[in-house]
Amino acid sequence: MSQGWDAIVIGAGPAGMAAAATLAEGGARALLLDEQAEPGGQIYRAIERNRSNARLSAILGPDYRRGAALVERLRASGACLRFSSSVWRVEPGAAVWSRTNGMATLDRARALVIATGAMERPVPLAGWTLPGVMTVGALQILLKTGGLVPSGRLVLAGTGPLFYLFARQCLDAGVEHLTLLDTAQSGNIPAALPHLPRAFTGQGWRYLAKGAGLLAALSLGRVKLLRGVSEIAIEGEERATAIRFRTGRASHRLGCDLIGLHEGVIPQQQLPRALGCIFDWNEGQSCFQPRRDPWGASTLPGVFIAGDAGGIVGAQASLHEGEAAALAILAELGRITPAARDARLRRVRQARDAHLTARPFLDRLYRPGPGLIAPPDHVTICRCEAVGAGSLRRAVARGALGPSQAKAFLRVGMGPCQGRLCGPSVTGLIARETDRSEAETGYYRIRDPIKPVTVGELARASQPSASHRGD
Amino acid sequence: MFRRIEPSAPEGGPALTFEGREIVFYPGDSLAAALLAAGIGALRQSPVDASPRAPYCMMGVCFECLVEIDGRQNQQACLTPAHDGMVVRRQIGARQLP
Numbered sequence: 001m002s003q004g005w006d007a008i009v010i011g012a013g014p015a016g017m018a019a020a021a022t023l024a025e026g027g028a029r030a031l032l033l034d035e036q037a038e039p040g041g042q043i044y045r046a047i048e049r050n051r052s053n054a055r056l057s058a059i060l061g062p063d064y065r066r067g068a069a070l071v072e073r074l075r076a077s078g079a080c081l082r083f084s085s086s087v088w089r090v091e092p093g094a095a096v097w098s099r100t101n102g103m104a105t106l107d108r109a110r111a112l113v114i115a116t117g118a119m120e121r122p123v124p125l126a127g128w129t130l131p132g133v134m135t136v137g138a139l140q141i142l143l144k145t146g147g148l149v150p151s152g153r154l155v156l157a158g159t160g161p162l163f164y165l166f167a168r169q170c171l172d173a174g175v176e177h178l179t180l181l182d183t184a185q186s187g188n189i190p191a192a193l194p195h196l197p198r199a200f201t202g203q204g205w206r207y208l209a210k211g212a213g214l215l216a217a218l219s220l221g222r223v224k225l226l227r228g229v230s231e232i233a234i235e236g237e238e239r240a241t242a243i244r245f246r247t248g249r250a251s252h253r254l255g256c257d258l259i260g261l262h263e264g265v266i267p268q269q270q271l272p273r274a275l276g277c278i279f280d281w282n283e284g285q286s287c288f289q290p291r292r293d294p295w296g297a298s299t300l301p302g303v304f305i306a307g308d309a310g311g312i313v314g315a316q317a318s319l320h321e322g323e324a325a326a327l328a329i330l331a332e333l334g335r336i337t338p339a340a341r342d343a344r345l346r347r348v349r350q351a352r353d354a355h356l357t358a359r360p361f362l363d364r365l366y367r368p369g370p371g372l373i374a375p376p377d378h379v380t381i382c383r384c385e386a387v388g389a390g391s392l393r394r395a396v397a398r399g400a401l402g403p404s405q406a407k408a409f410l411r412v413g414m415g416p417c418q419g420r421l422c423g424p425s426v427t428g429l430i431a432r433e434t435d436r437s438e439a440e441t442g443y444y445r446i447r448d449p450i451k452p453v454t455v456g457e458l459a460r461a462s463q464p465s466a467s468h469r470g471d
Numbered sequence: 472m473f474r475r476i477e478p479s480a481p482e483g484g485p486a487l488t489f490e491g492r493e494i495v496f497y498p499g500d501s502l503a504a505a506l507l508a509a510g511i512g513a514l515r516q517s518p519v520d521a522s523p524r525a526p527y528c529m530m531g532v533c534f535e536c537l538v539e540i541d542g543r544q545n546q547q548a549c550l551t552p553a554h555d556g557m558v559v560r561r562q563i564g565a566r567q568l569p
């Protein structure tokens with residue numbers, strides 16, 4: 001077996017790029033794997049290609065363009081980069097199985113950094129499986145990667161920083177028929193206020209100023225914005241054609257051509273769960289996150305988790321978390337002294353914390369409402385197996401008191417997405433029905449392969465050749 | 472559903488076929504982006520209830536974008552770069568075992 005690498009980093013977003021660059025700059029042999037064909041993660045998707053596209057760069061804005069410096073640093077660092085590579089199995093002791101162009105590869109390393117980032121919180125509501133309904137993040141990825149702009153009547157429904165950022169980008173891109181349905185509850189504002197003073201410290205004011213700027217631009221652009229929206233249902237046969245909803249006591253129905261949904265982001269759980277990392281419920285962010293020490297070390301030896309995969313912190317803080325994990329590994333490898341590590345870690349953690357001061361305010365302001373966690377019976381919860389909330393409630397009544405039992409009763413979570421798009425809702429709904437907390441209810445037990453892999457690909461499994469290794 | 476910020480793709484640019492229809496795309500497009508840009512709605516049919524499904528997340532987590540590419544079933548269109556000459560079909564039902 002080859003012992004080719006000092007560290008393997010999974011995910012080439014801000015955390016993963018910073019981790020791989022810091023490791024390689026410190027003399028470690030680092031391999032960075034990512035499912036996409038280019039670096040950047042979702043936040044900086046297609047950033048290298050878009051540098052020469054002035055119009056698109058202007059629409060995407062300065063926070064996007066900022067990612068270019070990190071990609072340059074990564075390219076110059078000497079880290080080995082392997083793109084279009086899906087990790088489908090990781091064994092403790094850092095053996096990483098991945099698939100690149102139909103070829104399975106096994107890589108080994110002394111340490112592992114999981115930097116798989118966030119995904120958008122699933123938004124189960126009537127009609128969300130129809131073509132013409134996508135996440136806001138998906139619409140933004142289409143803009144970043146292909147310069148694709150929604151045409152026709154666009155409705156964005158949901159809330160949160162990305163929701164408003166994308167609305168603004170749509171305006172700048174010339175989208176003409178845009179309606180925003182903000183689902184945040186009116187009680188969120190007073191509940192968030194106690195967190196506001198702290199949000200003005202550190203770098204927090206930048207996030208507040210950006211948000212205020214977005215809202216101002218949207219009202220100047222005369223975007224139709226309805227607040228306090230609830231009971232959303234999407235209509236259509238072959239594709240979405242209309243959206244129904246309520247504001248207060250009034251019901252509305254809008255014809256539309258494309259719908260974007262967004263209720264914030266949550267950590268991607270699949271990989272650390274399959275490995276056996278311990279998770280805790282984060283009440284403030286309404287999601288599970290892996291338990292970590294201050295350097296990002298998980299509950300498994302040699303396994304670090306950095307950036308949004310460890311709890312939602314945003315791109316800038318993610319970058320610093322990637323550096324922190326890399327410094328801890330460099331010291332472990334004997335490449336830097338513990339004293340040097342501690343000195344650098346202090347600065348890195350200070351820089352990270354400065355970006356987190358506005359987080360509690362934003363988390364509370366955009367907390368998902370109860371309708372999202374407990375949708376009506378006819379709403380599909382598990383898209384892959386087409387299981388509705390009513391079936392799940394009946395299964396709970398018959399004794400399925402946890403997600404894994406619900407799986408056995410109903411096949412929820414057993415389709416191709418392996419529970420990624422139903423897990424959070426299944427936990428939330430069972431917790432409500434049984435009057436227990438999410439922490440007590442728990443989550444699916446995730447097993448690898450976490451990405452589909454065929455027997456043929458396994459048969460062609462190869463070891464990386466010596467030329468692939470760092471030196 | 473979508474338009475390009477850039478002028479539309481040049482004649483004679485790279486192209487693939489979807490259910491026999493020619494789809495011209497831009498270099499750098501994922502297969503899912505190329506199909507959405509061409510106005511294609513459903514990419515697959517749910518094997519459970521036959522409902523039409525289309526790309527939802529564009530980042531590899533939802534598996535709603537599964538298609539058959541050059542005879543290989545259940546490929547994620549949002550993770551696959553579009554290639555000249557690709558032959559793409561809807562994924563109907565679950566994978567057929569060979």
Ligand code: FES
Pocket residue numbers: 503525526527528529530531532533534535536537547548549550
């Ligand atoms: S669109 Fe979600 S996996 Fe491809």
